[in-house]
Amino acid sequence: MQYNGWTNKETWLVNLWHGESLAEMLEAGEDITAYYAQRMVTDWVDDTHHSLDGFVWDMLKSALASVNWEEVASHYKND
Numbered sequence: 001m002q003y004n005g006w007t008n009k010e011t012w013l014v015n016l017w018h019g020e021s022l023a024e025m026l027e028a029g030e031d032i033t034a035y036y037a038q039r040m041v042t043d044w045v046d047d048t049h050h051s052l053d054g055f056v057w058d059m060l061k062s063a064l065a066s067v068n069w070e071e072v073a074s075h076y077k078n079d
Contacts, residue, residue: 007068014041014067015075022076032076034069041067 006012015022018041025040026032042064052060 007071008066010063010066011068011071013063014072018044019075022072026076032073034073037072037076038067038069 001008003009003012006015014037018037021040022032022037030036045060045064049057049060
């Protein structure tokens with residue numbers, strides 16, 4: 001089910017909350033690949049939310065697994 005023109009709400013939320021960082025990295029010459037975007041966001045989650053456990057942690061990881069990382073990366077292609 002699409003959400004605001006994105007594959008799903010999880011993908012839209014990643015772009016909403018991390019799009020500015022991805023755009024800055026693109027301007028700095030980084031190649032924004034799906035793997036790069038996924039690592040950036042999941043590393044941030046691991047670093048800033050490491051105290052979460054149980055149900056909330058499982059739900060967060062489940063939501064990240066639903067993100068269309070290829071779509072996020074293609075939004076920041078250096079053309």
